[in-house]
Amino acid sequence: MLQFFKYVLATVVGLFTFFILSMLLFGAIGSALSSGKGVTEVKENSVLKLSLNQQIVENAPTEDPFEAVFQNQGSKVGLIDLKSAIANAKLDPNIKGIYLDASYPSAGFGTLEELRNALLDFKESGKFIYAYSEIMSEPAVYLNSVADRIFLPEVGDIEFNGLSAQITFMKGLFDKVGVEPVIFRVGEYKSAIEPYVRTEMSAENKEQISSYVNSISDHIYAQVAESRGVSFEDITATLNENVMSAEAALDKKLITDIGYEDEFDAALREELDLKEDAKISLISLKSYAKAKKYVESGDRNNRVAVIIGQGTIYSGEGDSQSIGSESWIKELRKAAKDKKVKAIVLRINSGGGSALASDVMWREIELAKEKKPVYASMGDYAASGGYYMAMPCDTIVANPTTVTGSIGIFGMLFNAQELMNNKLGITFDGVESHEHSDFPSLVSDMPAAEKNMIQRMVNQGYERFTSKAAKGRNMELDHLKSLAGGRVWTGLQAKENGLVDVLGSLEDAIELAAENVGIADDYQVRYYPKAKSEFEMIVEKISEQSQLSLNKKLGALAPYLTEFNALLNADRYQARLPYEVIWE
Numbered sequence: 001m002l003q004f005f006k007y008v009l010a011t012v013v014g015l016f017t018f019f020i021l022s023m024l025l026f027g028a029i030g031s032a033l034s035s036g037k038g039v040t041e042v043k044e045n046s047v048l049k050l051s052l053n054q055q056i057v058e059n060a061p062t063e064d065p066f067e068a069v070f071q072n073q074g075s076k077v078g079l080i081d082l083k084s085a086i087a088n089a090k091l092d093p094n095i096k097g098i099y100l101d102a103s104y105p106s107a108g109f110g111t112l113e114e115l116r117n118a119l120l121d122f123k124e125s126g127k128f129i130y131a132y133s134e135i136m137s138e139p140a141v142y143l144n145s146v147a148d149r150i151f152l153p154e155v156g157d158i159e160f161n162g163l164s165a166q167i168t169f170m171k172g173l174f175d176k177v178g179v180e181p182v183i184f185r186v187g188e189y190k191s192a193i194e195p196y197v198r199t200e201m202s203a204e205n206k207e208q209i210s211s212y213v214n215s216i217s218d219h220i221y222a223q224v225a226e227s228r229g230v231s232f233e234d235i236t237a238t239l240n241e242n243v244m245s246a247e248a249a250l251d252k253k254l255i256t257d258i259g260y261e262d263e264f265d266a267a268l269r270e271e272l273d274l275k276e277d278a279k280i281s282l283i284s285l286k287s288y289a290k291a292k293k294y295v296e297s298g299d300r301n302n303r304v305a306v307i308i309g310q311g312t313i314y315s316g317e318g319d320s321q322s323i324g325s326e327s328w329i330k331e332l333r334k335a336a337k338d339k340k341v342k343a344i345v346l347r348i349n350s351g352g353g354s355a356l357a358s359d360v361m362w363r364e365i366e367l368a369k370e371k372k373p374v375y376a377s378m379g380d381y382a383a384s385g386g387y388y389m390a391m392p393c394d395t396i397v398a399n400p401t402t403v404t405g406s407i408g409i410f411g412m413l414f415n416a417q418e419l420m421n422n423k424l425g426i427t428f429d430g431v432e433s434h435e436h437s438d439f440p441s442l443v444s445d446m447p448a449a450e451k452n453m454i455q456r457m458v459n460q461g462y463e464r465f466t467s468k469a470a471k472g473r474n475m476e477l478d479h480l481k482s483l484a485g486g487r488v489w490t491g492l493q494a495k496e497n498g499l500v501d502v503l504g505s506l507e508d509a510i511e512l513a514a515e516n517v518g519i520a521d522d523y524q525v526r527y528y529p530k531a532k533s534e535f536e537m538i539v540e541k542i543s544e545q546s547q548l549s550l551n552k553k554l555g556a557l558a559p560y561l562t563e564f565n566a567l568l569n570a571d572r573y574q575a576r577l578p579y580e581v582i583w584e
Contacts, residue, residue: 040290042094045272048085052077052143056107056115056224058310058349058379059527060320077285079111080527083507085285087120090125091294096272097128099282104137104146108380108489109220110399111349112143114505116223119146128271128433132264138163138387141254142220145227150255152246153266155524161242161255163217167208169195178418182446183410184455186462208488215490216401228253238456278534298524305335306377306527313353313385315360325357329364331528336368337466342523343513344374346393347506352385355461357410364467365392373517377509378402378500383468383488387499388465391472395516397509398491398500405499407469408486409461411454417443473498542583 060078089095098119103110119129123146131147133140136158143149174181174196181196201209225235230253238252249255257267267279283291311322318324335341346365352358368374369392376382376390377389378398381407390396390404398404420426420443428443439450470480475498483489483497494500502508511523514520 002548018336039292040279040283040287042092042291043092043281044290045096045274046094046283047097047099047268047272048089048095049101049282049284050082050085051284052100052102052105056082056105056111057320058308058347059226079107079115081289083118086122087286088121088291088293088295090127092291095127095283097130097268098122099268100131100144100147101130102131102140103135105135105139105143107139108403109139109142109216109401109488109522110378110380110403110552112139113220113223113399114399114507116143116146117505119143123148125134125507130264130268132261132270134584136160136249142224143225147256149257149267151257151259151267152249153256153260153544154246154258156246158243158246158249158254160239160244160249160252160324162239163213165213167195167201168182169199170551171195171199176424178416178420180415180418182413182415182451184412184451184458185408185486186458187408187485187487189408189488190406192410192486193412196412198316212403212488212490212493215492219492220491233467283511292509298513299519299522300524301340301517302522302523303338303341304345304513304519304525305338305341306347306506306525307331307335308347308349308527309389310349310379313350313357313361313389315354315357318393323353323357323361325360327352327529328361332361332364332368335528336371341372341397341526342517342519344368345377345506345509345513346389347379347391347509348386349379349380350386350389351381351403352388352406355385355388355465356570358385358388359464361389365389373513375513377506378404378491379506384408384486387469390500391469393472395509395512396500397502397504397506397512398494400492400503402491402494402500403488404491404494405483405487405489407465407480407484409465410486411458412447413440413446413454414442415445417445462466534558 020237054075054077056079057076058078059080060076086098089098100119107115123129128149129147130149130151131144133144133150134153134156136144136152136156138159138161141158141160180453181193183193183197185193188204189208191202191208194205207358221235221239221392222232225232231417234252238254241252243249243252243254246255246258250258256301257263259267265280266276268274269276272280274280307328309328311318311320313323313325315326316324317327332344332346335344365374373394374392376393377398378386378390378396380402381400382390382398382402382404387404387407418427429482430438432438433477436450438444440446440454466481466484467477469475469484470477473480483499489497491500491503495503502512504512514523
């Protein structure tokens, strides 16, 4: 009887929990369906507040109606939405300035530079930009340096000591658990396999990383120096002093004011000519997205289609964090067939992934070029498989700090025989109808003949990659190969060596495309894929929850599990960046 009541109670609790969650979910759906109604009225003398302490991605929903229902896995804001709002605010007579709330924006320097350039363009209107942060990371200093006034509290922290790139090596872990990576690669710089077979960087890898880190460093700190009105030599000296306090930051002109939030508010009121106790009219990005548009949308019959691809490249369907070849190709084909679309811009922010998927997308780009011009715009990354997508385009536009190149292919399998046999006590036996029926086996040593077969396929893949790159860049193959071998370059370096054509932003690529097809005077920009529906957002949120809970339990180990899962899901042959670089 006691057991019966226990089951009844568990059922009642489950039903009650389901009812509460359903009510919350339907409430969020109702909010989502009603959120698009009406236009936000911007009061006179308003300030656009940009909250940038989140991940800045290419495209993200302006508002998340399910934020209150689900655990948040890390908020995101779209670079496209940010730049659109800033451009509109520049023309909006009711917007008098921008309040930058940027302590630790999470983005690459290519993304940050495009956002920074949008802010500089905003300032040309004569309107102000004020920044307040209690803590400023290196990217925050870079972004905030455009502001007219920069506030940091007396006890606030600032990081301004230069860039470093850190790579996590997992060889020791594999040695301990008894897993042997079986590696196949081409090129001395194709170091994607190093984290699995080494405990430190090779000389070649250290050379290329040092080269592009210093290239990025020189570029961004020259911009900081210009904005803060100091020499590059002075900025370099400041970096070497490792500035950490508000007093030192003020002395070195990295900030303009030492002040708390109330003092920052007082400065805003003074700028807005408000009384001491008057309320400041701040408007968020979310609200401003529904405000009156002052930027003309252009002729809908003359369109430039921007197809966004961000994340690792896979075969099949993609999502908001990856490029799936099937779903991406659908968008490209629609744009190629659409008579209103006169030119296509591929926005690429990817360190690569599946060599097969990259090659399939390359073919579709070649087909699309037969119908209309195709341009490439590189974001933070357009390397390896990301460069594979860009190389057939008519013109390649890269940010100066874009990480690109990495023209090479590698293959990787794992031999878990020691783990299974000696660590776990699990053995395997079987029969095969032919000599290589069990190829590839993850629980036995690979015969030399099979290793040679995979290496030949990797070699052939590299020859295809370099041949197609040489054709796309109109280069001699030998010269292209001198730039390949897996070597990574910044956009600045790639412009010098011919791997890209133009240095600029996504907007520059769009303007170039419109000009070259003769619609520069009046055209419309459309972004694809379109924003997710409410139902799709629900499904994505639900799928994130188990991963979020697991990440919380794993703590600092969570990134390593993510990396391991990526290895398990990866195709056998990869064209991707050697690693994920952590900027510090």
